[in-house]
Amino acid sequence: MTRRSQRRALSLILATSVALPQATPAAHADPRPVGIEAWQQSTSVRLEADGSLSDVLALSSADVWAVGQQEIWDVWKNRGTIRHWNGSAWAEIAVRDATAAGNLRGLAASSSSEVWAVGDGQDGLPYLAQGDVTGFDRVRPTGLRAGDWFGGIDAKQGKVVAVGSRDEHGLILTGQGGKWSVEETAAEGALYAVSDGFAVGDTGAAPLVLHYANQKWTPMKVPAVRGGFLRDVQVDSAKRAVAVGGVYHGPGEVDPLVLTWNGKSWRRLKLPDTTARLYGITGDGKGRYWISGHDPERATEPFLLRCEKGSCEIIRGGGKQGRSSVRLQAAAYLSGKGSVWAVGHAVDTADRYTDVVESFVPKVAATTEDS
Numbered sequence: 001m002t003r004r005s006q007r008r009a010l011s012l013i014l015a016t017s018v019a020l021p022q023a024t025p026a027a028h029a030d031p032r033p034v035g036i037e038a039w040q041q042s043t044s045v046r047l048e049a050d051g052s053l054s055d056v057l058a059l060s061s062a063d064v065w066a067v068g069q070q071e072i073w074d075v076w077k078n079r080g081t082i083r084h085w086n087g088s089a090w091a092e093i094a095v096r097d098a099t100a101a102g103n104l105r106g107l108a109a110s111s112s113s114e115v116w117a118v119g120d121g122q123d124g125l126p127y128l129a130q131g132d133v134t135g136f137d138r139v140r141p142t143g144l145r146a147g148d149w150f151g152g153i154d155a156k157q158g159k160v161v162a163v164g165s166r167d168e169h170g171l172i173l174t175g176q177g178g179k180w181s182v183e184e185t186a187a188e189g190a191l192y193a194v195s196d197g198f199a200v201g202d203t204g205a206a207p208l209v210l211h212y213a214n215q216k217w218t219p220m221k222v223p224a225v226r227g228g229f230l231r232d233v234q235v236d237s238a239k240r241a242v243a244v245g246g247v248y249h250g251p252g253e254v255d256p257l258v259l260t261w262n263g264k265s266w267r268r269l270k271l272p273d274t275t276a277r278l279y280g281i282t283g284d285g286k287g288r289y290w291i292s293g294h295d296p297e298r299a300t301e302p303f304l305l306r307c308e309k310g311s312c313e314i315i316r317g318g319g320k321q322g323r324s325s326v327r328l329q330a331a332a333y334l335s336g337k338g339s340v341w342a343v344g345h346a347v348d349t350a351d352r353y354t355d356v357v358e359s360f361v362p363k364v365a366a367t368t369e370d371s
Contacts, residue, residue: 168188
């Protein structure tokens with residue numbers, strides 16, 4: 001198994017970033033929350049046994065979406081799931097398709113009535129579904145084939161873009177005006193997330209960023225980071241974006257990696273001293289970002305990085321009795337509450353998986369609505 005396929009196999013089971021986990025960026029009139037990480041609550045959407053959440057999307061504090069999978073370790077029972085938070089409770093949303101979804105990795109939405117999910121189909125083809133709180137229907141674009149893989153998705157009014165890999169090359173699916181196109185990139189590698197014209201991944205040996213301009217996707221110059229890879233990207237504007245991932249040194253040896261875009265060049269951001277794995281990123285649209293992940297050195301504590309103005313600090317949630325580890329695979333900023341929700345899974349001392357929703361909220365915003 002190659003290094004790239006080892007990382008990809010791990011991400012499929014445990015650490016998908018997913019993708020895109022993009023909360024719709026929104027400017028807010030509230031003053032900067034004091035200590036957004038000061039209060040943390042751990043809850044669950046109550047998936048079936050051995051369940052995990054891969055991505056989360058917040059359209060508002062009463063319109064939050066999450067996707068993942070249940071029965072991770074049972075090939076016969078494993079299936080994807082879509083959940084929705086209406087401001088007071090989580091509910092499972094039906095997927096109206098007899099072929100069934102496997103692991104669902106990514107979420108995107110152009111509106112509350114047009115939400116997209118992407119992942120694996122039980123029939124061996126990539127899985128793409130579109131819907132709302134009444135249910136989802138599978139969409140079958142022409143040009144896809146067995147072995148194609150999708151990791152991330154982005155949606156704007158009238159246009160949807162999904163990214164992944166085909167035959168060791170990046171794969172980009174674009175839907176617009178009822179028509180679909182499938183593009184295999186010339187550069188080798190795989191793409192894991194896409195947002196507002198930026199797609200990120202790796203070549204198998206270094207980070208990879210593509211930019212959409214003049215009707216085509218073009219590789220961008222990025223810092224030379226041997227073993228680097230990117231798993232998610234948050235785009236505020238054409239002049240401000242942040243991509244997150246890691247640097248692979250060998251089995252079990254991964255350092256965190258964050259790249260920032262200023263409209264002219266990508267630069268590597270200096271991080272606090274940590275060996276944490278980074279998976280997902282969200283932002284408030286004003287230059288503040290929260291990056292979800294997992295710190296193997298303090299595995300039982302929920303982990304976030306908070307970054308602003310070129311500086312990052314570590315945020316740790318409280319551990320819970322009975323957990324051996326917790327991994328946060330994606331995050332979303334809820335502008336109405338000034339809070340961050342991060343999703344993933346916890347593993348108990350008997351190696352059983354439970355989905356988690358970790359809420360990092362200012363003390364003044366803590367209410368029963370976040371339970």
